[in-house]
Amino acid sequence: xxxxxxxxxxxxxxxxxxxxxxxxxxxxxxxxxxxxxxxxxxxxxxxxxxxxxxxxxxxxxxxxxxxxxxxxxxxxxxxxxxxxxxxxxxxxxxxxxxxxxxxxxxxxxxxxxxxxxxxxxxxxxxxxxxxxxxxxxxxxxxxxxxxxxxxxxxxxxxxxxxxxxxxxxxxxxxxxxxxxxxxxxxxxxxxxxxxxxxxxxxxxxxxxxxxxxxxxxxxxxxxxxxxxxxxxxxxxxxxxxxxxxxxxxxxxxxxxxxxxxxxxxxxxxxxxxxxxxxxxxxxxxxxxxxxxxxxxxxxxxxxxxxxxxxxxxxxxxxx
Amino acid sequence: xxxxxxxxxxxxxxxxxxxxxxxxxxxxxxxxxxxxxxxxxxxxxxxxxxxxxxxxxxxxxxxxxxxxxxxxxxxxxxxxxxxxxxxxxxxxxxxxxxxxxxxxxxxxxxxxxxxxxxxxxxxxxxxxxxxxxxxxxxxxxxxxxxxxxxxxxxxxxxxxxxxxxxxxxxxxxxxxxxxxxxxxxxxxxxxxxxxxxxxxxxxxxxxxxxxxxxxxxxxxxxxxxxxxxxxxxxxxxxxxxxxxxxxxxxxxxxxxxxxxxxxxxxxxxxxxxxxxxxxxxxx
Numbered sequence: 001x002x003x004x005x006x007x008x009x010x011x012x013x014x015x016x017x018x019x020x021x022x023x024x025x026x027x028x029x030x031x032x033x034x035x036x037x038x039x040x041x042x043x044x045x046x047x048x049x050x051x052x053x054x055x056x057x058x059x060x061x062x063x064x065x066x067x068x069x070x071x072x073x074x075x076x077x078x079x080x081x082x083x084x085x086x087x088x089x090x091x092x093x094x095x096x097x098x099x100x101x102x103x104x105x106x107x108x109x110x111x112x113x114x115x116x117x118x119x120x121x122x123x124x125x126x127x128x129x130x131x132x133x134x135x136x137x138x139x140x141x142x143x144x145x146x147x148x149x150x151x152x153x154x155x156x157x158x159x160x161x162x163x164x165x166x167x168x169x170x171x172x173x174x175x176x177x178x179x180x181x182x183x184x185x186x187x188x189x190x191x192x193x194x195x196x197x198x199x200x201x202x203x204x205x206x207x208x209x210x211x212x213x214x215x216x217x218x219x220x221x222x223x224x225x226x227x228x229x230x231x232x233x234x235x236x237x238x239x240x241x242x243x244x245x246x247x248x249x250x251x252x253x254x255x256x257x258x259x260x261x262x263x264x265x266x267x268x269x270x271x272x273x274x275x276x277x278x279x280x281x282x283x284x285x286x287x288x289x290x291x292x293x294x295x296x297x298x299x300x301x302x303x304x305x306x307x308x309x310x311x312x313x314x315x316x317x318x319x
Numbered sequence: 320x321x322x323x324x325x326x327x328x329x330x331x332x333x334x335x336x337x338x339x340x341x342x343x344x345x346x347x348x349x350x351x352x353x354x355x356x357x358x359x360x361x362x363x364x365x366x367x368x369x370x371x372x373x374x375x376x377x378x379x380x381x382x383x384x385x386x387x388x389x390x391x392x393x394x395x396x397x398x399x400x401x402x403x404x405x406x407x408x409x410x411x412x413x414x415x416x417x418x419x420x421x422x423x424x425x426x427x428x429x430x431x432x433x434x435x436x437x438x439x440x441x442x443x444x445x446x447x448x449x450x451x452x453x454x455x456x457x458x459x460x461x462x463x464x465x466x467x468x469x470x471x472x473x474x475x476x477x478x479x480x481x482x483x484x485x486x487x488x489x490x491x492x493x494x495x496x497x498x499x500x501x502x503x504x505x506x507x508x509x510x511x512x513x514x515x516x517x518x519x520x521x522x523x524x525x526x527x528x529x530x531x532x533x534x535x536x537x538x539x540x541x542x543x544x545x546x547x548x549x550x551x552x553x554x555x556x557x558x559x560x561x562x563x564x565x566x567x568x569x570x571x572x573x574x575x576x577x578x579x580x581x582x583x584x585x586x587x588x589x590x591x592x593x594x595x596x597x598x599x600x601x602x
Contacts (some may be wrong), residue, residue, distance in 0.1 A: 080347075122378025124351070129382070133389050136510035145386070150383055254333070 015107055019096055027240040028058035034277045041281040065236075068229035073135065076226065080134035083148040085227065085234035088127030092241035095120055099248055100175045101262060113174045114162060116153075117249070121204075125151050127238070128213070128223050135226035143222030144218075146204060146288065147213035153295040155205040160199045160303040164190060166252050178257035187254040189313070193306045194254045196299050198275075201246040203295065206239065207276060209283040210291055247272035322362060325355045337409070340398050346381060353377050397592055405558070424544070467472045 039046025047054035062127050080128045097107040165173055169180040172300015187194050203210040213222040250269045258265025332348040339345050353376045360369035
């Protein structure tokens, strides 16, 4: 019994270590990928000095961030100031435990995956809001409030569209959702749902054109102005891990995921990431009232409509 | 053990919520309490409910609380002044804590009876697992083997050691029949229960939260929670009403006598402030 428990603990540690390291490397490569694509779109080279073709650039950046001095403002609330980036980073890592890779390739095999994802990602707001508050600076505070309001309001639309995906696949387990898409990807019956889910996930991850928390023109850098070195790095890593997670989730919901074809899954995820970066390079930033209008008066009613139509199709035609 | 630690955390955090001057800390402790509740529910294998609690309470309600409280201009010194007026009520609250402890002690007896119930349910589960897919006819008379009888009787003697979620392998592996076990336990412990198989099905289902737990065995806790909520509501209304009354009495009518008899010493108040740290300062 005791021996067995120790084995389980060791197995868990090894598994989660592999997961964490993979995610961190993925984040590093994603930042490079983003800079390269942005460079290509804007007709410049992008990073190409460190390593071959600039491949070591993200690692050099990370090393620079870690080696810098950690500054804690004297007026800040120390405990919360230190905890906030840890919350953001940890939650962006915890989310990955339910993503299936291959057959039975899950870290945590719980039945209600989507509920777990929704619940945990709703805790992620706290990292940002607490960082903004505890810095005791007006820019950070406003950035935190903006970000939290944005994330909370777009979560509703995402939830409703996910609800229609659930009702199509009749399951809240990600593995079963992927298995149910073997005949037809859900993007075909749920095209509008996919478009709205995509827009909402841009807003949810604070990406352009909805990057109002980090609007450089108005707020210096948003909720993380006062953070330096490791604290900033944790926010950065958390944010990018969330972006990758969102694109993985979109692929699983609408593009069939990949249980038996892991390479195909990877290609889908990378092209989804490419669209995230493409949008960033193309579109200008929204105004804040426009953002809120879009969230509550366009996306929410539309997603409700998609849900109702989807349900009526299922009830009326299929069954 | 884990449940005990979580319960202690909940109680301590509740104390912090009541005593803390900064509302932000109160809300953070509230979030901690919700987290502990979710952990307890996961421990009871009700992961659906745990997810829902995190999703609704932490993800929506507490965020809005935090959002509002952050934007209020918090004046710690003013809060200190108002708290002084309600010190008496805080001390009266100790009586409430005592009452809760008494209730917990009473719950010990309730739990013991439930242990027996869950013990029976576990045996039924074991039987169900052993006869996979076969319909169990309860009315058929069955013969009990002696060693199994001994196991049963020993377990009934050590009934204090049986946990709420029993995973005793010896009992589970024994291939025995429902009706005989129920009869033995009925004879030895003299417990009355109705429709045990139904209650077992309801215990593992989401239905149980509504039908069995909230309105069945644990209805007393539901009622107590309702009463506490009512008292909290009345308390909040009382406090705000009091403040409103104070505002009303402070209105613009001049009392010339008190104005003339005012002295310098009464006019000046001295506060002990060390260093103004702005919005986030705890003291």
